[in-house]
Amino acid sequence: MTTTYDVRIDVDAGASRGAYRPLWNWFGYDEPNYTYTANGKKLLNALTELSPEPPRVRTHNLLTSGDGKYALKWGSTNAYTEDADGNPVYDWTIMDQIFDAYVEAGNIPLIQVGFMPEALSDDPGEYRHYWTPTDPYATILTGWANPPNNLKKWGDLIHAWARHLADRYGEEKVLSWPWEVWNEPDGIYWKGTIPQFCEMYDVAARAIKAALPGARVGGPHTCGAFNNPKAQKFLREFLQHVVDNDSPIDFIAFHAKGNPVIWKDHVRMGLHKQLRDIEANLAIVNEFPTLKHLPTVIGESDPEGCAACSARVHPQNGYRNGPLYGAYVVESMIRTYELSQRAGIEIEGAVTWAFLFEDQPWYDGFRDLATNGVDKAVLNGFRMLGKLKGEWVEAKSDHALDIQTIMEHGVREQPDVNAVATRDDTGVSILVWNYHDDDVEDGAANVTLSLKGIRPGSHKLTHFRMDKDHSNSFGVWKAMGSPQEVTGDDYKKLEASGQLAVLETSVAEASNGAVTITATLPRQGVSLLRIDY
Known part of the structure; x- marks a missing residue:
């Protein structure tokens, strides 16, 4: 009973307690080629309808080489290849399908610069991975995570990409789209050193600014910092590099993840861990007086760290299909506002890393917002946030x-x-x-x-x-x-x-x-x- x-x-x-502004209507996912499927477009429209403020949408793999076919934790656009003489060849065909879907739905892309095209990877080796939920997470680490073998070609690619978007969608519209460089370089998404990352970031950020004066660029999208010395070190050294070199930066981005476990006979969520990650990252930003006026973006803010790890394989993820996920989102987002106020730092957005997974069983326990075109309960948590x-x-x-x-x-x-x-x-x-x-x-x-x-x-x-x-x-x-x-x-x-x-x-x-x-x-x-x- x-x-x-x-x-x-x-x-x-x-x-009154001051103006309300949504920070929760930001979303992301690994697989960009889901974007323009029928279910993908349906879900993008649903995200737009959540609130009067357009949602921001972030995806990995926008520069990854490949045939454009989706798979778990994989996607590609093949935007960059080289001819037999090593000259750059740009092809925006798949990229345009992705951004057309965002524009048609009324979304604002949070454009992620990444990952490294095969022809630009300094050691491509194995490039395309074939990860499944039963594989170790680190097996996704292949040649796309390497530094560029030619910084000028890297910068030219980013410049050409930015100009292409401006030419296709209009410069005024594209200037409202924030850019960010890479993803979790302190984790398994970067094979280079911190100085190599900073060098790559500077080239990309300056290329964007040269192509689109007035564009906003940020980074470094490091992992959660609570009890994570590697993430703390990376964020501090990156921010020190920005200060020392006057690197272009308009917002500071980091990630935060909870830690669900199986407790006795049920799932027990780890909300405290996600909140501690946010607190720890904001504390590091506050160590840099000349940067703490900048807004921050929590580029991934979730109950745990792997959207494609199904509850069937990882039972601690059993919260995902039903109302617990929605209640958790409401709790964590409202507490995110509180942490922002406590630290005296604006959190512009908190990205829920969840979208959809095509060709998967119904309610298979992935961290997604819809299954086979049907909205999950979590989306209704967002719908209620949207009524504030x-x-x-x-x-x-x-x-x-x-x-x-x-x-x-x-x-x-x-x-x-x-x-x-x-x-x-x-x-x-x-x-x-x-x-x-x-x-x-x-x-x-x-x-x-x-x-x-x-x-x-x-x-x-x-x-x-x-x-x-x-x-x-x-x-x-x-x-x-x-x-x-x-x-x-x-x-x-x-x-x-x-x-x-x-x-x-x-x-x-x-x-x-x-x-x-x-x-x-x-x-x-x-x-x-x-x-x-």
């Missing part, structure tokens, strides 16, 4: 955990039943969640929400919900018998179940500018309460 407990949440819509707008207002819960407790101990004892709220000219949005690291069905919160500071009168109240029984296509699929062939009306039913569910609509009577709302919120449940004047 599920235990319940009482929670009180107080929201004062009259007490305007400016933050005061919200307090008597069952909220403070962030220091979470970073030291995780959410292992009482759950974090918490809320944030925003106001705009047309109403108020209140986001409430019941998060716990342990993936067990226990601990429903009987929430009493006291809202004041709204316009007097009768207002429309809409209650959106994601939990085990709402906005959760995985639950519907399991009730169907977990089929691997889904067609016709079953597909339509499953597709509809992946959308954000309305739990109820009613009228909120606020004769004196105050209203009380009650609801029961199960563990790993998220509600968005919208008051429309």
Whole structure:
């Protein structure tokens, strides 16, 4: 029997806490050739519809050599080859399919400069990898991770690429697209030294600036820094290089990852690790007084580190199909705002490294937003974040955990039943969640929400919900018998179940500018309460 407990949440819509800006609507993935599939385009459109602010989308392998066919942790555009005499040959055919899809969907590319084309790799050796989820992660490391054998050709390629994008899509549009150089060079994505990376970064960044004066460029996209001396060393030395050489930089990028495990008989999330990564990276940025005015981008901010490692092979990833992933995203993103404020450093965006995987079984436990064209519950967590707008207002819960407790101990004892709220000219949005690291069905919160500071009168109240029984296509699929062939009306039913569910609509009577709302919120449940004047 599920235990319940009482929670009180107080929201004062009259007490502004400053402008709200989404940092959560940034997404990424390894495999660029998924972008222009039918399911890829469908999902890109869904990301655009999340909020009025266009999503930023990042992908690896935009300069990788190959035939353009997707595979796990692999993709290619073959943008650069050389003729028999060693002269550069540029071919933007596949690149254009990728960027056309972004532009058509209304996305803003976060353009990743990487990886090294085969003809430019200083030791290509084995180049194309054939990784599967049962292989060691490091087997992806092949010739694409090498430094360039010719820095001038490398710079010329980046310059030509930037000019091609400007010519195809218009310079004004392309100037709004941020660029970043490489990915996790402190990890397994770079075979060179730190000085070689800095040299490669400078050439690429200056080429972009020469081609598109006014373009924004950042890096180095190092790994999470908590308890990771290698990542700490790399980020410090890169930032020192930037200071010493006046290297072009407009934002500083790093990554943050959690650490789920199997605890007893269930998944236990490692939210504290992800938050500690963010904290540690921001602390390093704060060591450089001339750089800490720059915004930061968390280029990958996730519950763990391998989107293509399925839960079938790695059972600690079993959070991915259902509502726990969505509740985790809401918890981690709201805490990311808090860490930004604590450090005094702007976090411009936090990239969720999840998209889709084509030609895979239904709900196979990959870290993705949709499966076979059907949205997963996590996407509804983002949809509720997308209903926040305007400016933050005061919200307090008597069952909220403070962030220091979470970073030291995780959410292992009482759950974090918490809320944030925003106001705009047309109403108020209140986001409430019941998060716990342990993936067990226990601990429903009987929430009493006291809202004041709204316009007097009768207002429309809409209650959106994601939990085990709402906005959760995985639950519907399991009730169907977990089929691997889904067609016709079953597909339509499953597709509809992946959308954000309305739990109820009613009228909120606020004769004196105050209203009380009650609801029961199960563990790993998220509600968005919208008051429309």
